[in-house]
Amino acid sequence: MADKRELTARGRERRRQLMAYAATRFAEGGFHPTSVAEIVSGLGVGKGVFYWYFDSKDQLFLEILRDAQQDLRRKQQHAIADEPDPLRRIELGIRASMQWFVENRHLMNLFQFASTEERFAPLLRRGQEVALADAVKHVKDGIVAGEIRDGEPEVLAHAILGVISHLARELIRERGDNPEDVADAAVAFCLGGLR
Amino acid sequence: MADKRELTARGRERRRQLMAYAATRFAEGGFHPTSVAEIVSGLGVGKGVFYWYFDSKDQLFLEILRDAQQDLRRKQQHAIADEPDPLRRIELGIRASMQWFVENRHLMNLFQFASTEERFAPLLRRGQEVALADAVKHVKDGIVAGEIRDGEPEVLAHAILGVISHLARELIRERGDNPEDVADAAVAFCLGGLR
Amino acid sequence: MADKRELTARGRERRRQLMAYAATRFAEGGFHPTSVAEIVSGLGVGKGVFYWYFDSKDQLFLEILRDAQQDLRRKQQHAIADEPDPLRRIELGIRASMQWFVENRHLMNLFQFASTEERFAPLLRRGQEVALADAVKHVKDGIVAGEIRDGEPEVLAHAILGVISHLARELIRERGDNPEDVADAAVAFCLGGLR
């Protein structure tokens, strides 16, 4: 029922705070091992607060996921903005994604986990389809423009997404590499793979 | 106590059976949502059987993971065997991996999940480092042979792994594409990205 | 998590209630045979209540033990108060202990059991050392005052404790003798043994 309630400014802040804190805990310890009790006590509030703002732990997680996906997409779109060249668009998209992952490394874990449980996977899949569609469009444009070799656009787009997420996770999150360098490498590899 | 016990042939079979069944259930429903009770009742045995063969649910999961990693690597090594050309080795590795993922699609979920919880992540990471080292070697050889452009071998290797796992997951597992085609695309994209 | 939590008046009462009831059940049926389920259902509350107030069954038991030891000592100290004569102090201590055992016969079983398991024994031992030290002091004073024959004070003190606990257990608890009479006998025997 927490969905429709009108929230005061303070209420909205609380809600945001809960989501942010829960996201970090979920990312660090995993969704299941992190209990609602842990979340609220970490924030120094009572359990009632949680259920005032969210219907359930699941719903909270879905909300975090949705927010993250939207935010990532917004950043990508904004980066590409009005660049006309398809290959350039792809490059800018890669760089924007990389940048977002740097700033939200912990959320990678959540995406990863979400895809492994049936109740969360659909939402995740939907987001990924959007991301894919975005990429596919650019790839198609690139093929039309002769900048990209002929091939199934979806497959190529998936390959790009694979490179981005893997490099982000392994190099930036695990190894702590310089994001700029990683982005350069990703761009180089992908553009090479497309041509 | 299940660690060092000598098992009879029947016992070894039971153990294998438990691991196989648990792996599928974990893959389908997730590790946490799948209870030990569900596993044993699905196999029509008593609950004690589980703890006769495994110390804990966690240990079973780790064992499944370890087995899977070993099996994948064995297949890769076997595929590459005595191929001398680095690029060819990479191609054969990609195809072998793809093949393995086709035959063990359900295990992808386990790998994915394992990386999200601290108690399983280390083992996973270890396996991935091995896979990476294998790939790095080929990349380095390729650079020396002038077949691969100059660049950080580790980063290139990671990019390859990203393409493989992402395409396997999204195209083979989700979309049910023809593995051959996917492998072709992966090879093309990666070789393009390397040159 | 029940350790440091601030409890409301109602909460403190529940806690006390749980400890009291558990103590009787442990005393009657033994620690191990008495399940947590039995305790909470006997009190007509949900299982969670138990773990809201105590970290574990073990911790509850230790807490009961600690409380009992403190209470017994407080009664002894209070009885002796400002009696100057060592022998008289010993007598008053014996009588106070006897009195306490009458009122808390069930706790004898707990002490007895506690000493047989390593995880509880240390706490018990600590309490007994305190009791011993108390007694030793009086014995030493008595020796100095020439009222008690020369001998190892610790050994004599132990003998007194042995008489008290054994008579309390066997005569008061098992046979239901009149506490006054038992106390008289204990005092007579001990003072005889000391001179």
Add this chain to the structure above:
Amino acid sequence: MADKRELTARGRERRRQLMAYAATRFAEGGFHPTSVAEIVSGLGVGKGVFYWYFDSKDQLFLEILRDAQQDLRRKQQHAIADEPDPLRRIELGIRASMQWFVENRHLMNLFQFASTEERFAPLLRRGQEVALADAVKHVKDGIVAGEIRDGEPEVLAHAILGVISHLARELIRERGDNPEDVADAAVAFCLGGLR
């Protein structure tokens, strides 16, 4: 059913071995925390062996208890043998008991534990009544002979038992005192208390 079976010499040896080993484990770790599995594996035999010789864990424990009580009494009787003087008999009994406790310190724990659970207490009590009756007889003789002051013989006898068991437990088992010295002290204290 293990009760009536005719055992071969080897079988009787096995049985004795099981009882001895179980007794130590029970004494060290407690009856409940020590599992049948632990006992048999400690002896390097299969679980079937246990149930070949004993009907149940409980029965084994009772048997250990019974054996111990019989052995203790036998030693006491043997020590007193044909000593005619009541006070001397008491002294010899104390010394023999002390000696037995030295050699079987671990069994003290079992006696102690047994008295805290209803299913074992009766047997223990029966044994203690025998011990008490023995002591009472000597005390009565002593009173008749004018060597012991007038008083309830049962109470005096209990006091003696209390001193013995407490000193044995606390000084010999816990502190590791010299048994001879402890026996001397016990005798002195008790004879003093009786006169």
Add this chain to the structure above:
DNA sequence: GATGAATGAGTCTTCATTCAT
């Protein structure tokens, strides 16, 4: 809005005991 308290179904795990071989 918020808290501490309560619920109870469900989880993992243990273990005395039995059984097929």
Add this chain to the structure above:
DNA sequence: CATGAATGAAGACTCATTCAT
């Protein structure tokens, strides 16, 4: 006689969720 395997009831404990205040 003996073993390894199996059973399943029972135990301690967790935790999402609800409720009284």
